[in-house]
Amino acid sequence: MSNILIIKHGSLGDIVQISGALQDIRNQFKDSTIFILTTFKFKNLFEGCPFIDEVIVDKRLPRWNFFYLLKLIKNIRSFNFDICFDLQNSSRTNFYRKNFKIKNWSSSLTVLQKNETKKLFDQEGVIERFKVQLDRSNINDTSHVLKPDFSWAIEESFQIKEQKYIFLAPFSSPKLKHKVWPYFKELIQLLKNELPQYELITAPGPSEIGQCKNIGLKMILNNDKPTSIGQLAKVIKQSSFVIANDTGPAHIAAHLGCKGVALFGHHTSAKKVSIETEKFKVIESNSLREITPEQVLKFVKDKIFT
Numbered sequence: 001m002s003n004i005l006i007i008k009h010g011s012l013g014d015i016v017q018i019s020g021a022l023q024d025i026r027n028q029f030k031d032s033t034i035f036i037l038t039t040f041k042f043k044n045l046f047e048g049c050p051f052i053d054e055v056i057v058d059k060r061l062p063r064w065n066f067f068y069l070l071k072l073i074k075n076i077r078s079f080n081f082d083i084c085f086d087l088q089n090s091s092r093t094n095f096y097r098k099n100f101k102i103k104n105w106s107s108s109l110t111v112l113q114k115n116e117t118k119k120l121f122d123q124e125g126v127i128e129r130f131k132v133q134l135d136r137s138n139i140n141d142t143s144h145v146l147k148p149d150f151s152w153a154i155e156e157s158f159q160i161k162e163q164k165y166i167f168l169a170p171f172s173s174p175k176l177k178h179k180v181w182p183y184f185k186e187l188i189q190l191l192k193n194e195l196p197q198y199e200l201i202t203a204p205g206p207s208e209i210g211q212c213k214n215i216g217l218k219m220i221l222n223n224d225k226p227t228s229i230g231q232l233a234k235v236i237k238q239s240s241f242v243i244a245n246d247t248g249p250a251h252i253a254a255h256l257g258c259k260g261v262a263l264f265g266h267h268t269s270a271k272k273v274s275i276e277t278e279k280f281k282v283i284e285s286n287s288l289r290e291i292t293p294e295q296v297l298k299f300v301k302d303k304i305f306t
Contacts, residue, residue, distance in 0.1 A: 012248030155230030
């Protein structure tokens with residue numbers, strides 16, 4: 001029995017997007033033990049993933065922390081991995097490639113063809129790049145990679161008393177404030193007036209609870225604490241519609257087959273992050289401030305009943 005390594009550190013949206021790639025790798029290596037190297041934040045999530053057998057936590061300490069890196073390298077080498085699928089494709093994981101000493105290494109760098117540059121390769125959408133990477137790494141069937149299904153992560157036992165609701169994700173991590181659409185408070189008031197049959201809810205992180213009270217959203221919590229990723233997925237899956245910034249919840253909604261919309265400014269494009277699906281769409285503008293609450297309300301009313 002061989003050992004296979006996958007590397008994916010995050011973020012949440014990125015984790016959601018590799019669901020199809022994980023399934024295709026699992027199908028290729030049915031009799032192998034598949035490990036994933038990830039951060040502690042996603043340890044519990046991947047321990048419940050049907051495509052993963054073992055989880056290795058990477059603290060991602062600075063590279064000058066020689067003792068940590070030596071310990072990590074020694075641990076990775078002890079498994080004698082046959083191949084590594086680097087789905088993070090970062091400068092850090094390229095550094096790992098040089099030190100883990102895994103003979104077969106699949107990454108966006110190692111699969112480049114003659115006269116093809118990394119810059120050109122990266123112009124494609126992220127999920128499309130995963131497909132090219134797996135195709136060029138001799139994965140026989142890559143039928144799932146372009147259609148990630150995050151339903152494996154849903155914590156079905158989590159109880160939600162709300163029956164008919166619109167889920168909003170108006171926040172972002174502190175480092176990504178440029179992704180935040182500034183008119184959620186105004187939109188919430190419009191939704192309450194125009195679609196009163198729907199509750200308006202969110203599932204805030206630890207630093208977002210106070211903000212929910214300020215903009216008038218009902219919070220879904222787990223015993224007064226933030227929901228887990230699996231619980232969040234359950235809340236999103238059962239929603240009638242999702243309205244979100246370009247953040248993890250938007251990707252969860254997209255790859256759970258939910259109706260919804262994500263709001264994009266100049267920071268990136270929907271094509272590059274591979275977020276649009278049959279039911280989940282985007283509104284894009286050069287500036288998030290140019291997207292009006294009335295424009296989003298009209299979009300919601302046009303789509304929620306179809």
